[in-house]
Amino acid sequence: MSTELHTGAELVVKALSALKVKYLFGYPGGTVLDIYDALFKQQDVEHILVRHEQAATHMADGYARATGEVGVVLATSGPGATNCITGIATAYMDSIPMVVLSGQVPTGLIGDDAFQETDIVGCSRPIVKHSFNCRDISEIPNIIAKAFYIASTGRPGPVVIELPKDLLMPGQSAEFLLDAEIKMRSYNPTVKGHHRQIKKAVQAITQAKRLVIYSGGGIIIANAAELLQALVEKLNAPITNTLMGLGGISGLHDNFIGMLGMHGSLEANKAMAHADVILALGARFDDRVTNNVKKFCPNATIVHVDIDPTSISKTINAHIPVVGLVDIVIKQLLAELEETNYLINQENNQDWWQQINQWRNEKSISYENEVEGGKIKPQRVIQAMYQATNGEAYVCSDVGQHQMFAAQYYPFAKPRQWINSGGLGTMGFGLPAAMGVKMAFPDSHVICITGDGSIQMNIQELSTCMQYNLPVVIISLNNRSLGMVRQWQDMVYGGRHSSSYMESLPDFVKLAESYGHIGIQINSLDELDEKLAQAFAIKNQLVFVDVLVDEKEHVYPMQIRTGAIDEMWIKKGVKA
Amino acid sequence: MRRILAILLENEAGSLSRIVGLFSQRAFNIVSLTVAPTEDASLSRITIATEGDDKILEQIVKQVNKLIDVLKITDLTERQHVERELLLIKVLAMNDKSRTEVKRITDIFRGAIIDIGKQVYTIQLTGDADKLNAFINTLANETEIIESVRSGCVGIARGEKALRAK
Ligand SMILES: Cc1ncc(C[n+]2csc(CCOP(=O)(O)OP(=O)(O)O)c2C)c(N)n1
Ligand SMILES: [Mg+2]
Numbered sequence: 057m058s059t060e061l062h063t064g065a066e067l068v069v070k071a072l073s074a075l076k077v078k079y080l081f082g083y084p085g086g087t088v089l090d091i092y093d094a095l096f097k098q099q100d101v102e103h104i105l106v107r108h109e110q111a112a113t114h115m116a117d118g119y120a121r122a123t124g125e126v127g128v129v130l131a132t133s134g135p136g137a138t139n140c141i142t143g144i145a146t147a148y149m150d151s152i153p154m155v156v157l158s159g160q161v162p163t164g165l166i167g168d169d170a171f172q173e174t175d176i177v178g179c180s181r182p183i184v185k186h187s188f189n190c191r192d193i194s195e196i197p198n199i200i201a202k203a204f205y206i207a208s209t210g211r212p213g214p215v216v217i218e219l220p221k222d223l224l225m226p227g228q229s230a231e232f233l234l235d236a237e238i239k240m241r242s243y244n245p246t247v248k249g250h251h252r253q254i255k256k257a258v259q260a261i262t263q264a265k266r267l268v269i270y271s272g273g274g275i276i277i278a279n280a281a282e283l284l285q286a287l288v289e290k291l292n293a294p295i296t297n298t299l300m301g302l303g304g305i306s307g308l309h310d311n312f313i314g315m316l317g318m319h320g321s322l323e324a325n326k327a328m329a330h331a332d333v334i335l336a337l338g339a340r341f342d343d344r345v346t347n348n349v350k351k352f353c354p355n356a357t358i359v360h361v362d363i364d365p366t367s368i369s370k371t372i373n374a375h376i377p378v379v380g381l382v383d384i385v386i387k388q389l390l391a392e393l394e395e396t397n398y399l400i401n402q403e404n405n406q407d408w409w410q411q412i413n414q415w416r417n418e419k420s421i422s423y424e425n426e427v428e429g430g431k432i433k434p435q436r437v438i439q440a441m442y443q444a445t446n447g448e449a450y451v452c453s454d455v456g457q458h459q460m461f462a463a464q465y466y467p468f469a470k471p472r473q474w475i476n477s478g479g480l481g482t483m484g485f486g487l488p489a490a491m492g493v494k495m496a497f498p499d500s501h502v503i504c505i506t507g508d509g510s511i512q513m514n515i516q517e518l519s520t521c522m523q524y525n526l527p528v529v530i531i532s533l534n535n536r537s538l539g540m541v542r543q544w545q546d547m548v549y550g551g552r553h554s555s556s557y558m559e560s561l562p563d564f565v566k567l568a569e570s571y572g573h574i575g576i577q578i579n580s581l582d583e584l585d586e587k588l589a590q591a592f593a594i595k596n597q598l599v600f601v602d603v604l605v606d607e608k609e610h611v612y613p614m615q616i617r618t619g620a621i622d623e624m625w626i627k628k629g630v631k632a
Numbered sequence: 633m634r635r636i637l638a639i640l641l642e643n644e645a646g647s648l649s650r651i652v653g654l655f656s657q658r659a660f661n662i663v664s665l666t667v668a669p670t671e672d673a674s675l676s677r678i679t680i681a682t683e684g685d686d687k688i689l690e691q692i693v694k695q696v697n698k699l700i701d702v703l704k705i706t707d708l709t710e711r712q713h714v715e716r717e718l719l720l721i722k723v724l725a726m727n728d729k730s731r732t733e734v735k736r737i738t739d740i741f742r743g744a745i746i747d748i749g750k751q752v753y754t755i756q757l758t759g760d761a762d763k764l765n766a767f768i769n770t771l772a773n774e775t776e777i778i779e780s781v782r783s784g785c786v787g788i789a790r791g792e793k794a795l796r797a798k
Contacts, residue, residue, distance in 0.1 A: 177646060178649070181646075181649065181650060181653050182653060182657045185700070186700040186701075187646070189645050189646060191645070206700060240700070241703060241797065242641070242642055242700060242701050242702055242703045243700050364698065365694045365697070365698070366691065366694040366695050366698055369687070369690065370691060
């Protein structure tokens with residue numbers, strides 16, 4: 057029997073195609089030219105040429121967040137690889153499955169400070185789930201398969217593979233051999249919750265008088281939204297979402313009490329503070345949620361469900377830890393509730409809801425309407441955007457005030473609709489992420505909500521959008537400043553606006569046009585709805601909507617630093 | 633509180649740097665660290681002496697366990713265990729008086745003089761950290777210490793308990 061031999065570059069591409077990879081986001085350079093040559097000769101994997109490697113990582117990331125599949129990146133050694141660092145860190149912080157293939161100088165030159173040599177495995181070590189140095193051509197297919205397995209199972213995350221050029225070039229060859237099954241003796245993510253912990257959890261939940269369910273990005277990643285809804289309804293419990301967890305339950309659901317944390321709703325933070333039992337599902341008690349950990353919900357019994365044991369009792373001590381995949385654990389909880397014939401204690405439940413509704417009635421997510429002829433309020437733009445898209449768009453955000461306004465004023469009905477860099481807070485994420493989403497769902501409305509600062513961090517991708525016809529709708533809440541920075545300077549630094557102005561903004565309309573797109577500027581409220589409708593009616597061209605908004609607006613509510621979770625400014629000068 | 637952690641991990645390029653990196657990245661403390669392949673050459677065993685309260689230790693153990701190439705980690709200090717460290721120390725032994733004194737101290741601590749030079753003795757001693765510290769202090773009172781090296785501690789559980797791949 058004759059065996060077919062392949063170069064390392066061919067093995068890479070064959071492995072990707074065997075793993076059903078549709079798109080590879082990348083940028084060529086010396087050490088990966090053999091892979092580019094191999095890509096040229098086949099049809100299975102389509103390469104998307106970005107304009108900066110950081111954008112390739114965010115594009116792959118957006119694609120992964122919207123589809124749940126692994127996003128795949130290809131970069132050359134040295135500067136190509138280091139340009140990926142921010143995108144890898146972004147994916148790491150939000151647990152996004154991603155595989156980054158990086159070139160490396162030939163094996164014989166490693167360590168010599170060869171041209172375009174950087175130790176990318178070393179550089180990325182603190183921000184990856186795992187990484188591989190490839191040193192033997194025959195290992196290539198199995199290393200790639202392992203990388204996909206690790207990236208997408210357990211708590212997902214980015215995996216980096218370093219491929220030295222001599223392993224890719226003609227000269228060495230090997231058979232394409234993929235193990236039928238991936239086995240790793242040192243990696244077996246726990247999936248099911250321990251039955252004793254499930255029983256304890258259900259006991260705590262059913263005895264609670266003031267239960268709150270607090271859910272995060274884990275629900276989205278585990279595709280557990282329907283199960284979560286069933287649990288919420290079974291218990292008639294109030295539910296709050298983290299910034300990463302929005303869409304985990306419909307933003308329109310009666311039991312949804314809004315986002316919690318730094319810019320969360322009054323009712324969400326109050327409910328947490330007054331709860332006697334908190335059921336945390338796929339959330340990690342991030343400091344942007346807890347505020348001062350020393351004052352965090354002292355009277356609550358905390359049931360913490362997470363796939364990652366390190367997340368449990370890291371910042372907030374869990375009384376009942378449950379390690380497992382959150383979808384499976386919710387099923388276990390539901391089964392246990394069924395088994396114990398659980399019935400809601402109507403009296404307690406009603407009292408609790410009555411209290412919550414009082415907080416709700418304070419309408420903390422609100423803003424002062426425009427005065428006649430005044431500037432457009434940024435919140436109003438989000439509401440208009442919601443109307444114009446029937447609430448059905450994918451909303452990919454950059455980082456700043458606009459991000460918080462979008463999180464507060466666009467109720468997401470479904471998981472994966474809201475795509476943002478929550479953990480790292482990466483400005484420049486929005487546009488490439490939206491492009492990745494558009495690749496996956498070309499027929500859906502895909503919005504990039506951004507600011508005049510963030511958009512300029514990856515603006516070069518307008519060119520990629522042109523090349524691949526990616527008609528995303530960019531809505532920039534242009535406040536002529538680094539709004540979120542300025543807000544902190546107003547509130548904490550005596551109004552000294554140190555380097556938070558954008559004093560030389562480009563003409564965004566002309567800029568969009570110069571890339572062959574459509575630019576629209578909106579600067580009065582009268583034209584907001586109409587012009588947005590126009591923008592969304594254009595299906596086959598990218599539209600850049602530059603909305604001039606009130607630069608004085610702050611994001612409220614806002615937690616008061618060092619305070620408890622529910623100590624907040626409701627609006628300027630008004631404490632909760 | 634001082635703890636001794638034993639880690640069994642894949643003997644692969646980069647696995648040690650992941651452990652060391654993790655400790656520095658998360659501001660955990662390494663008092664000493666030793667590493668070597670085990671009888672099964674595909675596995676390495678690391679012993680780390682560290683310091684921290686229960687909460688920090690819980691995080692260390694969980695974080696190390698989370699690394700993909702770690703098979704097992706255990707806190708030896710939780711149970712009865714044996715710990716040993718090797719000391720090689722070179723001291724000044726210029727005249728008869730200091731030579732006899734150094735020899736006498738070495739004997740009392742059950743060490744061994746393993747090399748001599750014109751004016752120096754090199755001594756080997758094994759034991760736990762306390763014993764080594766006491767030995768060094770005693771020597772320092774008697775003569776001048778020229779050089780010393782400690783292996784960092786290794787440890788193993790007493791009795792049937794064992795740290796193995798399967
Ligand atoms: C890469 C990066 N650099 C700096 C920051 C810090 N930062 C957070 S929000 C912000 C301002 C964002 O300005 P803009 O995009 O205009 O949004 P706005 O707050 O005005 O809505 C800055 C500088 C960051 N999050 N990311
Ligand atoms: Mg701005």
